Amino acid sequence: MSNTTDSVPDPTDYEWEFEQVDSVGIWFMDGWRGFADEDLEAASTHYRERGARADIDATIAVFGDETNLAGDTQEYMGREWSTNGEYTGVDRIGFVSGGTTAMAVTANVDVPGAEVDAFSDLETAIEWAQD
Numbered sequence: 001m002s003n004t005t006d007s008v009p010d011p012t013d014y015e016w017e018f019e020q021v022d023s024v025g026i027w028f029m030d031g032w033r034g035f036a037d038e039d040l041e042a043a044s045t046h047y048r049e050r051g052a053r054a055d056i057d058a059t060i061a062v063f064g065d066e067t068n069l070a071g072d073t074q075e076y077m078g079r080e081w082s083t084n085g086e087y088t089g090v091d092r093i094g095f096v097s098g099g100t101t102a103m104a105v106t107a108n109v110d111v112p113g114a115e116v117d118a119f120s121d122l123e124t125a126i127e128w129a130q131d
Contacts, residue, residue, distance in 0.1 A: 009042035023057040030064035051088035058092035058129035078108020085111035
């Protein structure tokens with residue numbers, strides 16, 4: 001596993017954003033209504049490599065109100081986030097959306113040793129992640 005800066009995609013090159021609040025890594029997927037494969041792969045790589053660093057203990061993915069994931073995409077996301085979450089070794093993995101997207105993705109995520117939960121607002125998710 002390489003944690004060099006060169007191996008981590010730069011979020012400014014893609015349709016998603018990253019922010020860190022204390023030891024919580026937050027990926028904003030707000031504009032996502034079906035990212036191109038390149039954007040989704042970059043977000044996944046960024047999540048794995050950035051989330052695995054010692055300064056991240058929990059992760060949160062935030063979906064915008066307009067995000068509507070088809071069933072097969074939810075299953076893909078569940079598999080991908082399960083694999084990525086296990087890779088990072090974080091204690092908590094949260095998903096945020098105003099609608100049902102976060103709950104749908106959460107239902108498909110299984111990471112041994114990590115708590116996984118869905119939230120309707122980011123503040124509550126950050127508080128949970130920091131506990």
